[in-house]
Amino acid sequence: MRGDRSGGDGGADAARPSRSERKREHQVLQRLAAAALAAPAARLARLGLDEEIRDALRAGRAMKASTARARHVRHLANLLEADPAAAAAIGAALEQDAHAHAAEVARFHLVERWRDRLLAEGDAGLGEFLADYPGADATALRSLLRQAAKDAGTPRQAATARRLHRVLQQVVASAAASS
Secondary structure, eight states: OOSOOSTTOHHHHHHSOOHHHHHHHHHHHHHHHHHHHHSOHHHHHTTOOOHHHHHHHHHHHHSOSSHHHHHHHHHHHHHHHHOHHHHHHHHHHHHHHHHHHHHHHHHHHHHHHHHHHHHHHTHHHHHHHHHHOTTSOHHHHHHHHHHHHHHTTSTTHHHHHHHHHHHHHHHHHHHHHHO
């Protein structure tokens, strides 16, 4: 039969992924390889990767953005395809970094919201902050808020807000570390 391309063994072709699926999987590996090249070298050095992959990462970092670098990313993707354990280790490390970064950004935004709220509400907002963060130094925060109220509308306003932000950041970070 002309249209039948199974070659007589119907089960063998069904087990292999299609060409499109293999291409999609390789594109995922290429994105992983590009992300690995962008990651800090020290982060991936701790993973105990194969020497060939380490050398490819080192060489790729030295390349400027060009068609040669794109070709090198494809080469690195091929190496990762041949070593699924290395690909999984790199993927897990990059995902862990992404989660840590997202948590850090969320904490930063939380501190910004508290700073803005405390500057707007004063002692009323401070009571709620102290309820959420009982380990905070109420006296120091109250003093900073009074100073911020005095500095409102002056050139010193931004400096006082930054000092308040740093203090709040320390309080939130220490609360996160203790929990």
